[in-house]
Amino acid sequence: MHSFVYRLNTLVTFAAVILAVLCGAASFLDAFNSPSVRAHAEVIKFNRFRKQLSGNDEVSLTLNISMDLRSLFTWNTKQVFVFLAAEYETSKNSLNQISLWDYIIPDKDHAKFQAQVANKYPLIDQGSNLRGKKVEFVLHWHVMPWTGRMIEGKMAVSNFYLPEAYT
C-alpha cells in the first residue's frame, strides 16, 4: 500500500482472482440443470440413392425435423450446437455415424422449431452396404457455455430403412 501503482496492482490481481471464482461458480451451477429434450425426425422422401463411381453408396434425402431444446439453456449458455446423425452397422464397421444436418441455436427463443430440409451433408458409405439397411437417427447436442465445461448429450429419435434398390 505504499504507492499508487502498488495499490493498483493489488486491486487488479485481487479482482482477477475473484473473477476466476465467479466464473467457476457460474459453471459449477450448470451441473444441476436436468434437461428434458423432445425431438422427432422422419424421412419424407429419398431424393437420390445411387452408387458413386468410387464404389461408395450415396443417399440424399428430405427430412422433417422438429425439436424442443429450451430446457438445455441456462444463464451460462452461449449457444447450443445441434446435429442429426445417421447411425448404422456394416460388416466392415460396427458403428457408422454420419452427420446429416446441423444448426447453431443462439438463444432459448430459437430452441423450439420445426423444419423440413434436405440433408446438408450427403450420406456416403464406406463401401456399398446401404441397400435395405436399417438406419437410426440420433440427435446430438453440445451446450456451449459462456464460461466452463461444455456439456454433450444425445437422444435416439427414430429408425428407417433405406430402399432395397437404387433410385
Place this chain on the structure above:
Amino acid sequence: MDWQGQKHSEFLMQILLVVFAVVAFAVGYAIESFQMMMLIYASGVFLTALITVPNWPFFNRHPLKWLDPSEADRHPKPQATAAASKKKASKQK
C-alpha cells in the same frame, strides 16, 4: 497516505471487491443474465479502484510526525575524516 490510511485502503478494497462480486453473482443468477453479472462486477471493480487507489485526503487523517529539523541538527551524522585517521593509526603499527 499514512499508515492508518494504508490499512483502511486495503481493507476497503478487499471488502468492496468481494461485496460487488457476490451482488453481481446474485443479481445475474436471479435475472438469468450472464452479461448483467459481468457488467455489475466490472463497474464494481472500477468504483473500488476509484475509491481505494488514489491518495485521497481521508486516507491521511493520522499524518506521521517527522522529526523537527532543529532536533535533527543536534545529532549530526558522523564525519568521514574520523574514519580516515583511524585507518592511518593502524597502518603505522
